[in-house]
Every structure is written in C-alpha cells, then in structure tokens.
Amino acid sequence: MGRFAVAFLALLAPTAVVSSPIKARTPYQVKETHHAPRGWKRVERASADQVMNIQIGLKQSNFEELERHLYEVSDPAHARYGQHLSQQEVKDLVKPSDEALDLVHEWLQDNGVAPAGYSTAKDWISVTLPVDKIESLLDTKYHTYEHADGSRVARTSKWSLPAHLHDHIDTIQPTTSFFRARAERFDHVLDAGWIPPAYTPPSNSTLNKVCNISSVTPECFQTLYGTKGYKTRAADVNKVGFTNYLGEHPIRSDTEKFLAKYHPEAVSSARDFKQFTIANGPGDGPITQEELADGTDKEANLDVQAIAGISWGTPIESYSTGGSPPFIPSQMAPDNTNEPYLVWLDYLLSQPSIPQVISTSYSDDEQTVPRSYANRVCQEFARAGARGTSILFSSGDDGVGPDGGVCVSNDGKNTTQFLPGFPSSCPYVTTIGATMKFQPEVVAYRPPFDRAGKHYGAYTSGGGFSNYFEAPKYQKQVTEAYVKSLNGTFDGLYNKKGRGYPDISAQGMYFAYFYNGTEGTISGTSASCPLTGGIISLLNDARIASGMPPMGFLNPWIYSVGRKGVNDITSGSAHGCDTAGFPAQKGWDPVTGFGTPIFPELVKLAGASFS
Template sequence: MVGFVVAFSALFAAQLTFASPVRSRTPYQVKDVHNVPRGWRRVRRAPADHVIDLQIGVKQSNFAELEKNLYEVSDPDHHRYGKHLSADEVKELVKPTDETLDLVHEWLDANGVTPSGYSSAKDWIMVTLPLGDIERLLDTEYHVYEHKDGGVVARAPKWSLPLHLHDRIDTIQPTNSFFRARAQKFDHVEAPVYTDPHYTPPSNETLNAVCNVSSVTPECFQTLYSTKGYKTHACGKNKVGFNNYLGEHPIRSDAELFLAKYRPEAVSTAKDFPQITIADGPGDYALTPEELASATSKEANLDIQAIAGISWKTPIISYSTGGSPPFNPSTSTPDNTNEPYLVWVNWLLDQKSFPQVITTSYADDEQTVPESYARRVCQQFAQVGARGTSLLFSSGDSGVGPYGECISNDGKNTTQFLPEFPPSCPYVTAVGATKNFEPEVVAYRPAFVGPDGVAHGNYTSGGGFSNYFTAPAYQLEQASKYVKNLNGLYDGLYNKKGRGYPDISAQGLYFAYFWNGTEGVISGTSASCPLTGGILSLVNDALISTGKPPLGFLNPWLYSKGYKGLTDIVSGSAVGCGVDGFPAVEGWDPVTGLGTPIFPELVALAGGKLFY
C-alpha cells in the first residue's frame, strides 16, 4: 500500500508539472542587463499600479534575407538595383515563424496577458499592463529613476524570460533603456554672433554676394550646392518628410515669415504641408504660453524651413510622435514611457507608402540604449530602406563626445569616445555639418558669451565609430584605411572595427530661421540633416521624372559611386572629450563623411535628368 501511495504521488506530481503554466516549462533566466547610465539616480520602487505600454520584439524569421535584399536593391552594380521591395514582400521576410508566435502567445496567455496590438509584420507585440504585472511577467523590479537634467521614468536594469523564449524574443521595452532623445540643434542666437577669426570670404563673386557666414540663407545653399534654377517635375509622386519628438511641432506662421523673406515663390508650403500626429503627438496649433516659456519647436521650425527653402515644389510631410521619454508630469510619478523611434517606425511600416526621403534630427549616446534594443530598431530602419526610402539622421553636435561625459557605461568607468544612436545604425545615412564656403570645413564653434551676456557652449559636428555595429561591407575599405592612417591616435578610446559615421555632410552653422515671429540663427547637424534631405529629394525628382526609381537606401551607392558627386572636406576635426578628435582627411572621415553635395553631379551619377 505504501508503494502504491508513493507511485501515485509521483504520478500526480508529474501530471502537475505537465499541467503547470507555460512560464514554468523552462526556468526563468536573465535575458538582458543594461547598466544605469551616468546622470540617472534611483529614487524609489515604481508604483505597482502604474500602467505602461510594453513592446515585445519577437524574433524575425528571416532578417538575413531582408538585409541581403536591401543591399542588392541599393547596390548600383547589382542587376536588382532600384527594384525596391513592396510592403508585403518586406513583411513576408521579417514576420516571425508560426512556432515562435505560438510559444510567445502561450507564455502571455499562461500569465493572463492579452496583446493590445501588433506591428504589421507581427514582429512586435504590444501589451498594456500595470508595472506589478510586468514585474511578475519578466521576473524583475521597476524603480523610479530621475535624471540630473529633469525627467522621471520607470525602468528595470535587468529582466528575465523563460529559457525557451530567449531565442524567440530579442528585446522588450521599456525595461532597461535610458534613452533620452535630444534635438541635434545648437542654441538659437540673435545677431551679432560669434565669428571665426580665421574666416575668409569666398573669392567667387557669385557665392560671396549671397553667402553671409553669420546668417546663412536658402539662396546661399542653392548657390553653394548648385540647385538654383532647378524646376521640379515629379511633385505628384515625390515627397520628403521629417520627424518631430519631445513635444515639437512646426509653426506655420513662422514658416510663412521665413519663406516670404527667403523663398517667396514657396510661401504656400507653410499652409499646405500636412502635420501627422502619432501616439498622441502634438498637433497643428500655435505655440502655447507654456511652450513659449520652454522654447519648444525651435527644432521643428528649423526642419520645415531648411527643407522648404531648398526643395520647392516637392511636397513635405511632418510627423510628430508622442510618448518620447523623458516625460515629467510631476516630480514623483513616471508616465508615458514609450521609446521614441520604435513607435514612429512601426507606425510608418504599417503604411502602404511614405516619403522617399525622411530626416530625423534627434539622437542620444549609443551606450544609453541596450544593444538588443538598438539592433531591433535598426532592423526596423532596414525595412524602410528596403522599400525605397532614404533615412537621414543628424550625426550629433559634440564631436567625439561632450566634455566631461566621455565615460563608458560598462561598469568600469573608463574614458572613451561616445558614439550616437541612431546615426551609428548601418542602415541609415548619418549627416555631419560644415561651415564656411570656400572651402567648407568642419562645423566648429568654441564656447563664447553672447552680446546679451548669455553663455553658449562648444559646438562641433559629431562623428565616430559604433560600439554595437561593425563596419558594413559598403564602408569597410574606407573605414579601415582611415583607422590605419591614424597610426594609433586615440587607441582605446573607440572601436576600430565599428560602423563609422557620418556618411555625408552639409552646412550646419548659423542658419537663418524664424521662431515665435522673430528671426535669429541656429546651428547644428539638426540643420545640415534636413538641408541634405531637401537636396536629395531634388535628386529623386530628377530620377522619378524620367521614370527611374528613387535613391532608396543611400550608403552602398554613396560609397561606390555617389562620392564622386560630393566635395571632399579636408579641414577641421571632431573636437570633443577634451581632445581635437578625429580629423577630416582626404576621402571618407568620421566627421564629415564623404563630403557635401554637388547637385548636378549627383543627378548625373544617379542617371537622372536636370530640368531648368
């Protein structure tokens, strides 16, 4: 009888094990750990009833094939060049396998969790839950963290999954990402501005007549980059877009003032461009008193004015995405903790079509983002490129890194240069900044005190090498040559095998622009990026007008052929981290990339036709 009881008990225990929740099929193990970056301090345990939108990055079934397709349709020497993928073709390559989705759904169902939404390819699953439930789901603890510059978020530096799901789920956020998207603009300054004592006016009389180093205007850009007189022909098919985060939205009345003064034939653009709001982003309205007090929308105004000033009549689309951290409704309660780029790019990929060029003037230190998350967001960008759109990102405004902040986030607190993400992603085109006109040099302005007594910090075009992404094949030769020629300079401060950025550059110092009805000047790669986007949209116009596809993902073309249509920048360096930083040299360099645009030559190299 005793033997029967023992046997029955063993059988019963086995049945219980078999019938236990899927979460116990394999034990939980830590999936991802990310150190809390400098500048953040833990305040308290996060409230268990605080609700957040959790985004689960499910393993894509065949990203390697998607990447292969991306490079083939972007390589001018490949027979598939320009044959961009459709939305359905992209989805088919990245959608998770049925087995993977079944396992993830079983785990969620066993924990009483119902998805609240999916990305179009179902490679992202969204769930909305109180933090207490998320803590149980991920076997973690969330705490409230406060940044020294303001902003309160709920984060968990490490989180876990059942072992059998480690290869089925790439990342889950917001968990351990402390990303703080920042606009890559350098402060608004009203004249007079700091002038370079070594500046020499252009000897070219035409250029000298329209280019003023203390306030650079669309006429100067048109002349400098040779777009002047080009007439667009593909306005019904060609578009250019730009992104806004952190509550930014372009102000139509300011755009109207700018265009009336500097591009009067384009003034209707100020009323015509659509402002699309995503995830409760800010809409189309005049600045509120609170926004005026916090100087909101200087970046958004710069973007629309820089693009409209160069790309008339190409239609422009503005995207304003909400939910970007940090969001600080009070000093004690975290809220609205969505990650910034993922919400936008997943929304974009749900659309049947979108602009052929989209610019983004926001980024942060790469090390604030967990590598798993950075890689998945980068893979989303690859999907956009495969569909024929050029994604441009500003390269940053602090050279190789901000003074006093060049410390690693690996727990060792070693001194290192700070690359930025998303420009470090190999599937986007990063844009650096130049100044002066004959010749153009690296954009740099030392710290100074303005005529109003206000101190203005050091500004340098950003550049460097990724610690997460290796140099892609299209860039490997140029990046390796550059590193070799440094002869050991800055060894140990950067990843010699990393993806180097920027890829291209353009003017980025003292752009004339309007904000709150007043004209001033503003600087940054936030200026060079939309300007470059406007110029490239004109190249697309010259292609589409003759029945050819748009440029799409630019980099393979730029590094193999397009560089011949750029002016190489060979003077200046990426000053930062208390050193001169990477120098500009002949050929590619991680401060101005391959150079600045020569519009007619880019059109010719791309096989388009000029219309005057």
Template sequence: MVGFTAVFSALLAAQAALAGPIRSRTPYRVKDSHHVPRDWRRVGRAPGSHIIDLQIAVKQGNFAALEKHLYEVSDPDHPRYGNHFSADEVKELVKPTDETLDLVHEWLGDNGIVPSAYSSAKDWITVSLPVEAIEQLLDTEYQIYEHKEGGKVARAPAWSLPAHLHDHIDTIQPTNSFFRARAEKFDHVETPIYIDAQYTPSLNSTLNAVCNVSSVTPECFQTLYSTKGYKTQASDKNAIGFNNFLGEHPIRSDAELFLAKYRPEAASSAKDFPMYTIADGPGDYALTPQEIEDGTSKEANLDVQAIAGISWKTPIVSYSTGGSPPFDPSVSTPTNTNEPYLVWVQWLLSQESLPQIITTSYADDEQTVPKSYAVRVCNEFAQVGLRGTSLLFSSGDSGVGAYGTCISNDGTNSTQFLPEFPPSCPYVTAVGATKNFDPEVVAYRPAFTGPDGVSHGNYTSGGGFSNYFTRPPYQEEQARSYVENLNGLYNGLYNKDGRGYPDIAAQGLYFAYFWNGTEGTISGTSASCPLTGGILSLVNDALLAAGKPQLGFLNPWLYKNGYKGLTDITSGSAVGCGVDGFPAVEGWDPVTGLGTPVFPELVRLAGGRLP
C-alpha cells in the same frame, strides 16, 4: 469608452497573472541587463499600479534575407538596383515563425495576459499591464530614475525570461533602455555673437554676393550646392518627410514668414503641408504661452524651413510623435514610455506608401540604450530602406563626445569616445556639418561667453565609430583605410571595427530661420540633415522625371559612385572629449563623411534628368 474597456481588460488580465506564481515550462534566466547611465539617479520604487504599454520584440523570421535584399536593391552595380519592395513583401520577410509566435502566446496566455496590439508584421506585441504584473512576468523590479536635466522614467536595469524563450524574444521595452532623444540643435540667437577670427570671405564673387557667414540663407545654399534654377519635374511622385519628437511641431506662420523673405515663390507651401500626429504627439496649432516660455519647436521650425527653402515644389510631410513622457504616478491609463523612434517607425511601416526621404534631427549617446534594443530599432530602419525610403539622421553636435561626459557605461567608468544612436545604425545615412564656403571646413565653434554674459557651449560636427554595429560592407575599404592611417592615434578610445559615421555633410552653422515671429539663427547637424534631405529630394525628382526609381537606401550608392558628386572636406576635426578628435582628411572621415553635395553631379551619377 474604448479606452476604459482596454484598461479594464488589462487590469483583469493583471489580476489573473497575480493570482498565482508565474508559470513557465523552463526556469527563468536573465535575458538582458544594462548599467544605469551616469546622468540618471534612482529616486524610488515604481508604483505597482502604474500601467505601462510593454512592447515585446518577437524574433523576426528572416532578417538575414531582408538585409541581403536591401544591399542588392541599393547596390548600383547589381541587376536588381532600384527594385524596392512593397509593404507586404517586407512584412513577409520579418514576420515571426509560427513556432515563435505560438511559444510567446503560450507564455502570455498561461499567465492570463492578452495582447492589446501588434505591429503590422506581428514582430512586436504590446501588452498593457500594471508594473507589479510586469515585475512578475519578467522577474524584475522597476525603479523610478530621474535625469539630471529633469524627467523621470520607470525602468528595470535587468530582466529575465523563461530559458526556452531566449531565442524567440529579442528585447522587451520599456525595461532597461535609458535612451533620451535630444534635438541636435545648438544655440538659437537673434544676433550671432561669435565669428571665427580666421574666417576670410570667399574669393568667388558669386558666392560672396549671397553667402553671409553670420546668417546663412537658402540663396546661399542654392548657390553653394548648385541647385539654383532647378525646376521640379515630378512633384506628383515625390515627397520628403521630417520627424518631430519631445513635443515639437512646426509652426506654419513662422514657416510662411521665412519663405516670404527667402523663397517667396514657395510661401504658399507653408499653409498646406500635412502634419501627422502619432501616439498623442502635438498637433497643428500655434505656439502656446507655455511653449514660448519653454522655447518649444525651434527644432521643428528649423527642419521645415531648411527643407522648404531648398526643395520647393517637392511636397513636405511632418510627423510629430509622442512618447517618453515624464513619469506620472497619478496616471492610471496605459502610458507610452518607450523611445519615440520605435513608436514612429512601427507606425510608418504600417502605411502603404512612404515619402522618398525622411530626415531626423534627434539622437542620444549609443550607450544609453541596450545593444539588443538598438539592433531591433536599427532593423526597423532597414525595413524602411528596403521599401525605397532614404532615412537621414543628424550625426550629433559634440564631436567625439561632449566634454566631461566621455565615460563608458560598462561598469569600468573608463574614458572613451561616445558614438551616437541612431546615426550609428548602418541602415541610415548620417549627416555631419560644415561651415564657411570656399572652402567648406568642419563646423566648429568653441565654447565662449558673449558680451551679454550668456555662456555658449562647444559645438562640433559629430562623428565616430559604433560600439554596437560592425563596419558595414559598403564602407569597408574607406573606414579601414582611415583607421590605419590614424597610426594608433586615440587607440583604446573607440572601436576600430565599428560602423563609422557620418556618411555625408552640409552647412550647419548659423542658419537663418524664424521662431515665434522673430528671425534669428540656429546651428547644428539638425540644420545640415534637413538641408541635405532637401537637396537629395531634388535628385530623386530628377530620377523620377527620367522614369527611374528613387535613390532609396543611400549608402551603398554613395560609397561606390555617389561620392564623385561630393566636395571632399579636408580641414577641421571632431573636437570633443578634451581632444581634437578625428580629423577630416582626403576621402571619407568620421566627421564630414564623404563630403558635401554638388547637385548636378549627383543627378548625373544617379542617371537623372536635368531640365
């Protein structure tokens, strides 16, 4: 009954809005426009009666102060290091000014529109309206666009606001964002069928005894990254979360099979880790026949198994968020057609307590989302960091860009490398991928066709430089030096002043895992990201056991001190866009970042306690 009442109220509001012309104290002007990405095509007008949950990003009150605080509490040399903020303290920094809220409410109220929801800091306002009402409110037209791989959305490439609101509203969505979250996983196979001909087994007998290049297991990771034998000491104070989107949800029976084989002492943890569902995301249930046919939840299974295999007994938390559903003109109730990151992070920021680390293995080309929207979502991640949570994102699986797609979306159709978002956000830690063991090198596997006739695409650890976000202060020296040492290589194909990523790396080729009761292997930075999260959660465990705060936003510490506890990767490159891409070098590089973890050294550098 509540749902019906909300819809009925929205329809009444829409009728009031349509009863006369849109009223405004100043003329309308275009606020934002964004070219339709090349993988999308227009297929028709959006039905006027279709109801959308429209989210209005109200200008935040003092984000500059929030950013300053974030860098201070994350700088190991600052006296405030580790003094993370509470939920209320963060809200106080970002809540809009009274003037801004009053002006936005006046505009909505003058047109008979009543907000249906607010974010916890009231910096996002949701209104549920039919498309025809939104079109009048924003002086635009919604069309239906279809992606080449399937799925339709209602979008308006350009939209307007009254001139006096331009400085009070950052963005409104869904309008012109074509962000399409994709899992950064590559090729589930039950029998690996491609091994690098140049691979030679490690001369280290300890590694060679436990590391098999064709199926890499938790025992190999424990040995390679020196976590073997560590016993958690602060499981009551520590937790690690991971995100699921696109209908994914972890399958407990598969996690139990995996742990029973590779980490038997941890098998019971598969039965009871909490699974939170957000915005009608999928719940805790076994795979359905349709999900089996579609191959759903391989990513979710990989994430939980990669984490549990390295970080036991640290509690695990799963988040499954709905959003970005295919357009269905028959639906007459409000639909969430925003990208799931915003939905998830708004929910997360409304919670009083958060896990110390959260990993995410999904991303898309940065240019598919308008800069204004990317900046606001990135700012939400900064709020999470100030509260003491490390956000890790996969860096991508296509090097500097997938072959045949390296075309700009600015109307010029020029050739350029394609950075990914959210890993390009400066307030998250992006994780690249390696392969082999002694030494580790950039994860790379060329495209090939197996003996079974199945084609497998090119896979390379992703990396590059953002076109939206400038180089952050914590990596100024390293990224600037890297660009200078390229000596003009790839000039014009990337933004030399952009935020460079990834920041760190770990194994990402042929992970052993279970799906639908069957063991196979899977590759991608979607493997290296949760693995890295699991290792860093053990660092947090050692810190908390010593009475010290968790790592929080990692990057300032990594670039100043933490890099000394990483193994530098100097071989390989971010192959993509028909070229070799950015090479791995001594020090930081935009393909493996600062390197791969050496657990005891990270604990020592962070000031933790080893038992």
C-alpha cells in the same frame, strides 16, 4: 494609422492579470543586463502600482533575407538596383514565425496577460501592466532612476525570460533603456554674430554676393550646392518628409514669413505641407504660450524651413509623434522618456505610400539604448530602405562626446571612451554631419564662451564609430583606411571595427529661420540633415522624371559612386570628450563623411538629367 499605434492610444488601463507565481514550461534565465548610463542614479524601488506599457519584440522570421534584398536593390552595380520591395513583401519577410507567436502567446496566457496591441507585422506585442506584474512576468525588480536634471523613470538593470523563449524574443522595453532623444540643434542666446577665426569671404564673386556667414540663407545653399535653377518635374510622385518628437510641430505662419522673404515662389509650401499626428502627438496649429516658454517648435520650424527653402515643388510631409508608448504619469515618474521611434516606424510602415526621403534631427548616446533594442529599431529602418526610402539622421552636435569628463562607458567600469550616437550609428540610415564657412567649407565648430560668469557649451559636428554595429561591407575599406591613418591616436577610446559615421555633410552653422514671427539664426546637424534631405529629394525628382526609381537606401551608392560628386572637407575635427577629436582629412572621415553635395554632379552620377 498603424494598428500598433492605434492600440497604444486606446490603452489607459492595465491589462488584466491574475495574482499567481510565474508560470513557464522552462526555467527563467537572464536575457539582458544593461547598466544605467552616465547621469543616472538609482533612487528607490519603483511604485508597484505604476502602470507601464511594455513592448515585446519577437524575432523576425527572415531579416537576413530582407537585408540581402536591401543591399541588392541599393547597390548600383547589382542587376536588381532600384527594384525596391513592396509593403507586403517587406512585411512577409519580417513577420515572426507561427512557433514564436504561439509560444509567446502561451507564456502570456499562462501568466494571465492578454496582448493589448500588435505591430503591423505582428513582430511587436504590447501589454499594459502595473510594475509589480511586469516584475513577476520578467522575474526582475524595477527601481526609480533619477537623472541629473531631476527627471525620473522606472527601469531595471536586468530581466529574464523562460529559457525556451530566448530564441524567439529579441528585446522587451522599457526595461533597461534610458533613451533621452534630443534635437541636435544649437541655439544662439549670445554671440550670434560670432565669426569663425581666420574667416575670409568667398573669393568666388557669385558666392560672395549671396553667402553671409552670420546668417546663411536658402539662396546661399542653392548656389553653394548647385541646385539653383533646377525645376522639379515629378511632384505628382515624389515626396520628402521629416519627423518631430518631444512635443514639436512646425508653425505654418513662421514658415510663411521665412519663405516670403527668402523664397517667395515657394510660399504656398507653408500652407500645403501635410501634418500627420501619431500617438497623441501635437496637432497642427499656432505656437502656444507654453510652447513659447519652453522653446518648443524651434526644431520643427528649422526642419521644414530648411527643406522648403531648397526643394520647392516637392510635397512635404511632417510627422509629429507623441511618447511611445502613451505615457501614464505617476508621482514617481511624471515625465515620459520612452524612446519615440518605434511607434512612428510602425505608423510609417503601415502606409501603402511613404516619402522617398525622410529626415530626422534627433538622437542620443548609443549607450542609453540596450544593444538588443538598438538592433531591432535599426532593423525597422532597413524595412523603410528596402521599400525605396532614404532615411537620414543628424550626426549630433557634441563631436565625439560632450566635454567635462563625462565620456565614460556604462559597463560598470566607467572606462573613458568616446560616446557614439544612436540612431546615427545604425548602418541602414544615412547620417549627416555639419560644415561651416564656404570656400572652402570646414567642420562646423563653435567653441564655448564665458560671459558674465555664464558658460555656453561648444557645438561641434558629431562623428565616430559605433560600439554596437560593425562597419558594413559598403564602408569597411574606408573606415579601415581611416583608422590606419590615425597611427594609434585615440586607441582605446573607440571601436576600430565599428560602423563609422557620418556618411556625408552639409552646412550647419547660422541658418536663417523664423520662430514666433521673428527672424533669428540657429545651428546644428539639425540644420544640415533636413537641408540634405531636401537636396536628395531633388535628386529623386531628377531620377523619377528620367523614368527611374528613387535612390532608396543611399549608402551603398554613396560609398561606391556618389562619393565622386561631393566637396571633400579636409579641415577641422570632431572636438569633444576634452580632446581634439577625430580630424577631417582627404576622403572619408568620421566627422564630415565624404563631404558636401555637388548637386549637378550627383544628378549625372545617378544617371539622370538636370533639366
């Protein structure tokens, strides 16, 4: 476990601090202001003795150089393609300067605060303090904010630093963040047998025999995407991973039942996959009654079953991460809503060997995360990419945003706008959308139903354009072409120059899976993301077996070469925000990306062989 995560777990008491006025060599100036997003309201002043662990993100000394390396080793047209960096090389590029460390230590010491822990590169410092001491340190005031669902957090709308530290500290959290990570899955309580309008079974007799739209199985995926018959050859080197948050962990007995029915030769995967617990995350064991009552572990089960069903032979690693940082409940904030990715990333990047593909099926609205913090977390994903790991995220299940008049800005003006997601909007990850039907595939969409006076929300594959990140060079041409094709439709509702997502897609409707010993179906980009992760792991297997390095950060390859090995999706749209949302069309679009994988073609384009 990384030293940062270990330090987090060990901290259950406040860091010592003296009761004295703010001390600083230069005057305090506001560093960041961020309004509370939709669904939150300020209630009252936060309890002065509530203990919080804050994370101080120091400026990384040479991230621009790391980014240069990332793009060079990920660009198939570059001479360095595939020459991924070592763990130490990455660490050396992101560690803060001695000046930054010295100045931040001086500031903390002058205010009687001792660091409680460091990230592996020392670019994050954690300290644990009661709210009144944090307020003094950051010249701010915390309030209790309540969400529409009743949960509460202590946050502030702005915070300050001494002027001389502004260039050395990128972000400090939790201050202005309201992140509420959610699993991008859609449970089928009713209408599990709903069939999309105008659905016709595949005309291809092979597909027709194995693909049932009301319960889509691994054999269907293998046939549809062309992985059937592929035999893994690099299991001694190649690995595929997935992450779990919010108390989730996969249940081995359910995975065993799933594989016994749908992929018997892979049953051992249910017993053999490695389960890592981080920051007091849930352990490896059977489902508990409390988890069952809350529906916990559905996402984790879906993830491992989707991967194991397609990538048999490749070792699987599961990461279950607890709250980041460790949560100390109080009467005013009984629930932990801190963003969970950072502690997992520090653990991952502290390991000498990491999976070549990692799938994550969690996200939230981009506006819940302050821009400075989103930038830093995104940079951590770049570190994994530079080491040769493909980081995959689901694109979301609300199209361009939820219906119901909630699509508004959080700049204090409540301007109507689409709601991009995060981390799916990060340019250093590969974001996966969802499709349904088989011949042809179309955008995954299920409208809401009203039965017996009950309303069930719509599910639509998510997509859009970031408000934080500009379109990177690798995709700028296609995003500009798409925006031009809209001819002004949706003007003012999205950032025309933003990073567009998703990048590619896969099936995401009515996955067959097991939960609590019972078979059912489940949908979402939570399904399409791990399925794609399993397919990319097979692509890595083919490359490694052919004497080549793994794919690593996928996007520069996808946008230049890989786009030729996909099924283009041209029907459907990203319904949401009470609109039809962005339409799918020929080529790239912000609802299915370039389309769904044709595995044999991708293998050829990657320079490897199928067998």
